[in-house]
Amino acid sequence: MIDLQQIHRNFQVGDQVVHALDDIDLHIAAGEYVSIMGPSGSGKSTLLNLIGLLDRASSGRYLLDGEDVTTLSDIEQAATRNHRIGFVFQAFHLVPRLTAAENVELPLVLAAMPVEQRKPLVARALESLGLSDRAHHKPEQLSGGQRQRVAIARATVTEPAVLLADEPTGNLDHKSGDDVINILESLNKRGITLIVVTHDPEIGGRARRRLEMRDGQIETDSATESQGA
Amino acid sequence: MHNRDVARFALVALRGYPGRTTLMLIAMAIGVAAVVVLTSLGEGARRYVSDEFSSLGTNLLIVIPGRSETAGVNPTTLMGETPRDLTLDDALALTRSYSVRRIAPLNVGSTDVNWHGKQREVTVIGTNHEMLAIRHWELSQGKFLPDSDLDVATPVCVIGSKIRSELFGAKRAIGEWLRLGDRRFRVIGIMGSAGRSIGVDVQETIMIPVASAQQLFNTPSLFRILVEAKSRAAIEPVKRFIVDTLQERHQGEKDVTVITQDAVLATFDRIFSALTYAVGGIAAISLFVAGILIMNVMLVAVSQRTAEIGLLKALGAAPKQIVVLFLSEAFLLSLLGTVAGLVLGEFASLLIRKAFPVLPAQAPLWAVLTAILVALLTGLLFSLLPARRAARLDPVLALSRR
Numbered sequence A: 001m002i003d004l005q006q007i008h009r010n011f012q013v014g015d016q017v018v019h020a021l022d023d024i025d026l027h028i029a030a031g032e033y034v035s036i037m038g039p040s041g042s043g044k045s046t047l048l049n050l051i052g053l054l055d056r057a058s059s060g061r062y063l064l065d066g067e068d069v070t071t072l073s074d075i076e077q078a079a080t081r082n083h084r085i086g087f088v089f090q091a092f093h094l095v096p097r098l099t100a101a102e103n104v105e106l107p108l109v110l111a112a113m114p115v116e117q118r119k120p121l122v123a124r125a126l127e128s129l130g131l132s133d134r135a136h137h138k139p140e141q142l143s144g145g146q147r148q149r150v151a152i153a154r155a156t157v158t159e160p161a162v163l164l165a166d167e168p169t170g171n172l173d174h175k176s177g178d179d180v181i182n183i184l185e186s187l188n189k190r191g192i193t194l195i196v197v198t199h200d201p202e203i204g205g206r207a208r209r210r211l212e213m214r215d216g217q218i219e220t221d222s223a224t225e226s227q228g229a
Numbered sequence B: 001m002h003n004r005d006v007a008r009f010a011l012v013a014l015r016g017y018p019g020r021t022t023l024m025l026i027a028m029a030i031g032v033a034a035v036v037v038l039t040s041l042g043e044g045a046r047r048y049v050s051d052e053f054s055s056l057g058t059n060l061l062i063v064i065p066g067r068s069e070t071a072g073v074n075p076t077t078l079m080g081e082t083p084r085d086l087t088l089d090d091a092l093a094l095t096r097s098y099s100v101r102r103i104a105p106l107n108v109g110s111t112d113v114n115w116h117g118k119q120r121e122v123t124v125i126g127t128n129h130e131m132l133a134i135r136h137w138e139l140s141q142g143k144f145l146p147d148s149d150l151d152v153a154t155p156v157c158v159i160g161s162k163i164r165s166e167l168f169g170a171k172r173a174i175g176e177w178l179r180l181g182d183r184r185f186r187v188i189g190i191m192g193s194a195g196r197s198i199g200v201d202v203q204e205t206i207m208i209p210v211a212s213a214q215q216l217f218n219t220p221s222l223f224r225i226l227v228e229a230k231s232r233a234a235i236e237p238v239k240r241f242i243v244d245t246l247q248e249r250h251q252g253e254k255d256v257t258v259i260t261q262d263a264v265l266a267t268f269d270r271i272f273s274a275l276t277y278a279v280g281g282i283a284a285i286s287l288f289v290a291g292i293l294i295m296n297v298m299l300v301a302v303s304q305r306t307a308e309i310g311l312l313k314a315l316g317a318a319p320k321q322i323v324v325l326f327l328s329e330a331f332l333l334s335l336l337g338t339v340a341g342l343v344l345g346e347f348a349s350l351l352i353r354k355a356f357p358v359l360p361a362q363a364p365l366w367a368v369l370t371a372i373l374v375a376l377l378t379g380l381l382f383s384l385l386p387a388r389r390a391a392r393l394d395p396v397l398a399l400s401r402r
Helices: A044-051 A074-084 A100-110 A115-128 A144-156 A174-189 A222-228 B003-016 B018-054 B075-079 B088-093 B161-168 B210-216 B235-249 B261-304 B306-314 B319-355 B365-392 B395-400
Strands: A002-013 A016-028 A033-037 A059-064 A085-088 A162-166 A193-197 A209-214 A217-221 B060-065 B100-115 B118-127 B139-142 B156-159 B177-180 B183-191 B205-209 B224-229 B256-260
Touching: A002 A044, A016 A044, A016 A217, A033 A044, A044 A162, A044 A193, A074 A085, A074 B306, A074 B319, A085 A144, A100 A115, A100 A144, A100 B003, A115 A144, A144 A174, A162 A174, A174 A193, A209 A222, A217 A222, B003 B018, B003 B319, B018 B261, B018 B319, B018 B365, B060 B235, B060 B261, B088 B100, B088 B210, B088 B235, B100 B161, B100 B210, B118 B161, B118 B210, B156 B161, B156 B177, B161 B183, B183 B205, B183 B210, B205 B210, B224 B235, B235 B256, B256 B261, B261 B306, B261 B319, B261 B365, B306 B319, B306 B395, B319 B365
Parallel strands: A033 A193, A033 A209, A085 A162, A162 A193, B118 B205, B156 B183
Antiparallel strands: A002 A016, A002 A059, A209 A217, B060 B224, B060 B256, B100 B118, B100 B177, B100 B224, B139 B183, B156 B205, B177 B183
8 A cells, every 4th residue: 555666865964965765665555564663863754754745755656555646736645644644743742722632633623524523533533542531631631641642543533544653652651652552553453554663672573564774775674584584 | 624613723822822812912902092092083183173163153154354365476465455344334235145144244342341340351242133043152041132233233232151150140130231341231141151162252252233342442344244155055156246245345346355164164174184194094003013013923923833833734734724724813813903902992082082072082984994904904914924934834844843
């Protein structure tokens, strides 16, 4: 479902060109559980942003469900992010003045879904993450683990095909981090394609398919290794 | 995104930063209130002057002896010209037009008034019975001057209420004889409190028949002749009639000046309207200042909420939606500020009206509408730049900043 072909992403830093992604070829099938690991600056976050259509490749082709999304306009890309991709961030990125329910509702509001359709979806998303009793709390009244669960509810309320998590446990203690990973894995078991960026080998090791990145290239891919073995 | 959701999002955003929102509201409100108050003062001054002139009488023409030539220097201005006096016969001649409703000759002088040893100096007006109707005056007691021929010098007088209280105190004034100069007059009426016109307080004058005044001041001439036309449309024909009639009577000399009250009124009206526009314009500058403040604050809002903008983009907000969100926020702010400013301004005008009842301070509709329009437009215009800056933010950079 995700098909990256000869993807390059270059940044101009001063008078130097940095190759954040250097000729990436990657295919991820629907329903896969992939972790991307590597030292900071290896390009793992850039790769995730590119898959999430937050960033554009300098060259190469990106097919999402067989459709070339590299040539889409800003508006079309925004709509694609809204319907088909969910994001979970390290810093949660909840809007502080909105309640948990309103934060979860946000992607539906942006998609101009009528109120009466929105409400049941939000309620179901909150319930499935055990947050029904926290629906009307502001983010500041929630613990870190609860905040990340609200963020997951927001990411999944549009029922996207892909869930992208960038260091989802980075701001959490061990226990809450474990909970969050369990939730993400259970979502994956129900069919969502899960891609997790992390530098924590314990978390990265739980994925069925593990990518190791270094200097903008995929150094090892557990899928091809097992084929070779 | 639905309009209602946009409005709600903007409202919640404004509530989220109460200090900033309050400051901007105050800035906008002061701007709008300034326009309302200043134009209401200008308009109040205009209406005050206009009312004063209307109190002179309606459809009124004033005949003044002598010619005031404003068209430059001509031989007569250099040589000097002694105008002929206006006489009672001139005044009578002016009644011979169908378009003239009534006339009142006017003689003014100053002399001493005596009653039972009390004495004061007083302005004496010699006129006829028509004066009451021409000037829209009211009597509080008795009768006005009798309806007799202009050259009949009846020894009666009508006194102002202030004269009455000063001379007679609590005693009955009607029927009493008082002395003006060396002549005796019987009091037949007392002016009501409504009589007032520019310069002269009627309550401090004594009115006597014009022939009596001519005898008293020993002059055959008149100070003014007031002419009331039958309608507004008749003012111009009557003016021509007066000039022609008096030219004929004065051996072909055009030696009178006819002022129409409308012309004077129109001049003052123009002056005060210009004044109102000017102060309104100055006040509108404060609206632009408020607009710049809004721009500033919106720029701060954009940089404060960078991560939020990145998030909205990640959740699928198109650049246009981001622009709409920030513009709505600024528009809502301008709208609330405008409403607050209108309330504030109208309240201040009300206070001015209460404090100075003679000044009908009320902002004209055009000023209020302009203030609203300018406030909303500046609010939108000045937030366009911040909104577009927000829309152009790179989501990756925006999200990585905390």
